[in-house]
Amino acid sequence: MKLKTELSQIGEMRPGSLSQQYSACQKRGCKCVDPVKPKKHGPFYQLSYSHRGKSTTQFVRPQFLTQVRRQLAAYKRFKTLTEEWVALALELSKAKLEEARLAASKPKRTR
Ligand SMILES: [Zn+2]
Numbered sequence: 001m002k003l004k005t006e007l008s009q010i011g012e013m014r015p016g017s018l019s020q021q022y023s024a025c026q027k028r029g030c031k032c033v034d035p036v037k038p039k040k041h042g043p044f045y046q047l048s049y050s051h052r053g054k055s056t057t058q059f060v061r062p063q064f065l066t067q068v069r070r071q072l073a074a075y076k077r078f079k080t081l082t083e084e085w086v087a088l089a090l091e092l093s094k095a096k097l098e099e100a101r102l103a104a105s106k107p108k109r110t111r
Helices: 002-008 062-105
Strands: 017-023 041-051 054-060
Touching: 002 062, 017 062, 041 062, 054 062
Parallel strands: none
Antiparallel strands: 017 041, 041 054
16 A cells, blocks of 8 residues: 555654744843844754644754654644545545445345
């Protein structure tokens, strides 16, 4: 089955989404509170995800961004493939039940 092969080839993965944040520390004299040309600190990268009903947000250091983005993409692929698998399983199950129902309703010819 093609789906199974593809699923087995998925590498490191993790659920979630990345967002960029900027912040102002509000310290006097800092560039972020400059009255003329304020420049906030950032970007900071935040990763948000929920697992088993609990949502979490954590910061991601810039040097891990590439790796994390790759893991997020792998997880999306995983989700797509498992959804396809479930859809196929449902179809197959439905077809089998229908087949069994038809077989049961057919008059039996034993003679
Ligand atoms: Zn500042």
